[in-house]
Amino acid sequence: MNTLHQSFSxxxxxxxxxxxxxxxxxxxxxxEFLKKRHSEGxxxxxxxILDEGVTDSHPxxxxxxxxxxxxxxxxxxxxxLHIIPGGEGAKNDPALVDQLIEAVDxxxxxxxxxxxxxGGGSVLDLVGYVAAISHRGIRHIRIPTTVLSQNDSGIGxxxxxxxxxxxxxxxxxxxxxxxxxxxxxxxxxxxxxxxAGISEAIKVALIKDQPFFEWLETNAxxxxxxxxxxxxxxxxxxxxxxxxxxxxxxxxxxxxxxxxDFGHWSAxxxxxxxxxxxxxxxxxxIGIALDSLYSQRLGWLSEADTHRILNLxxxxxxxxxxxxxxxxxxxxxxxxxxxHLGGQLxxxxxxxxxxxxxxxxxxxxxxxxxxxxxxxxEIQPA
Numbered sequence: 307m308n309t310l311h312q313s314f315s316x317x318x319x320x321x322x323x324x325x326x327x328x329x330x331x332x333x334x335x336x337x338e339f340l341k342k343r344h345s346e347g348x349x350x351x352x353x354x355i356l357d358e359g360v361t362d363s364h365p366x367x368x369x370x371x372x373x374x375x376x377x378x379x380x381x382x383x384x385x386x387l388h389i390i391p392g393g394e395g396a397k398n399d400p401a402l403v404d405q406l407i408e409a410v411d412x413x414x415x416x417x418x419x420x421x422x423x424x425g426g427g428s429v430l431d432l433v434g435y436v437a438a439i440s441h442r443g444i445r446h447i448r449i450p451t452t453v454l455s456q457n458d459s460g461i462g463x464x465x466x467x468x469x470x471x472x473x474x475x476x477x478x479x480x481x482x483x484x485x486x487x488x489x490x491x492x493x494x495x496x497x498x499x500x501x502a503g504i505s506e507a508i509k510v511a512l513i514k515d516q517p518f519f520e521w522l523e524t525n526a527x528x529x530x531x532x533x534x535x536x537x538x539x540x541x542x543x544x545x546x547x548x549x550x551x552x553x554x555x556x557x558x559x560x561x562x563x564x565x566x567d568f569g570h571w572s573a574x575x576x577x578x579x580x581x582x583x584x585x586x587x588x589x590x591x592i593g594i595a596l597d598s599l600y601s602q603r604l605g606w607l608s609e610a611d612t613h614r615i616l617n618l619x620x621x622x623x624x625x626x627x628x629x630x631x632x633x634x635x636x637x638x639x640x641x642x643x644x645x646h647l648g649g650q651l652x653x654x655x656x657x658x659x660x661x662x663x664x665x666x667x668x669x670x671x672x673x674x675x676x677x678x679x680x681x682x683x684e685i686q687p688a
Contacts, residue, residue, distance in 0.1 A: 453503025
């Protein structure tokens with residue numbers, strides 16, 4: 307038998323910048339990044355796509371962006387800053403994908419141009435997907451504007467949209483060329499979006515970093531009171547842990563393991579069951595509570611540590627039960643979680659705070675018991 311074999315690797319590198327008032331004329335963070343890329347010797351087009359929720363909260367932002375780039379000769383800013391609806395609806399609307407691809411074509415955005423997304427995680431996911439499938443890959447820059455996107459989704463390598471009623475059914479692995487976290491955007495978040503992103507910090511602390519979890523416990527009241535300095539530390543530490551995982555793990559998910567998705571098998575299904583009325587971070591908080599209780603029912607996680615986890619979430623103002631948990635609808639999420647990667651069902655559970663362990667099966671009766679406990683101890687959203 308005659309066989310040809312090929313093997314090659316591709317290195318991906320990108321930086322996550324932490325700044326404040328990114329488009330102030332005196333802030334050179336973004337400009338210096340573009341200058342480094344200008345060595346290729348020709349002008350680059352910049353195509354901005356903005357989350358409508360962000361422009362509603364920062365109505366002067368489009369003009370500020372235009373003013374920032376007006377004196378810069380090394381780039382061509384597309385003057386039509388494209389504004390699209392934000393939230394999970396952005397990922398549920400196939401027409402938005404077509405609309406953005408049409409704009410990429412109309413403005414002649416090529417593989418040496420930059421598509422720059424400013425918004426929450428849903429808009430970043432959508433725009434990253436469009437950039438990845440246009441011309442087989444256009445460089446994209448992310449400017450996350452929520453806690454959830456600054457500490458988790460916006461700094462990762464995944465892009466996607468929802469399809470056929472399933473979370474992230476269509477998508478790509480395409481890292482950004484850079485991420486710019488601007489603390490100014492956090493100031494105008496509503497309380498739900500401020501709180502929702504903290505769940506991803508709890509998640510990564512529980513599976514990777516006990517001292518970080520203890521820091522969260524110590525600072526929970528400050529976080530609930532919207533202390534910006536405390537939140538900025540949370541985002542930076544969470545981003546650091548996330549990036550470390552990407553570098554050392556399986557960033558393109560070629561296997562069946564998704565350790566960073568602790569608490570997510572039920573969260574993804576809960577979002578769908580509530581028609582996305584429950585936001586992703588809120589669903590993850592419930593998923594963390596559910597899988598922590600399940601870990602306790604297995605005899606792995608101590609009762610004291612389980613209470614610490616639930617008490618932290620309640621101190622932060624999370625509701626830990628939703629009526630959609632009742633019935634068998636949620637349990638369908640187990641198979642959908644497996645299907646998303648294929649192979650074995652692989653779920654992350656807890657042996658202790660800071661120590662995750664993977665399992666390949668779950669007892670549906672124990673899941674129901676855990677749901678029952680959450681229901682008995684239901685609290686109302688803060």
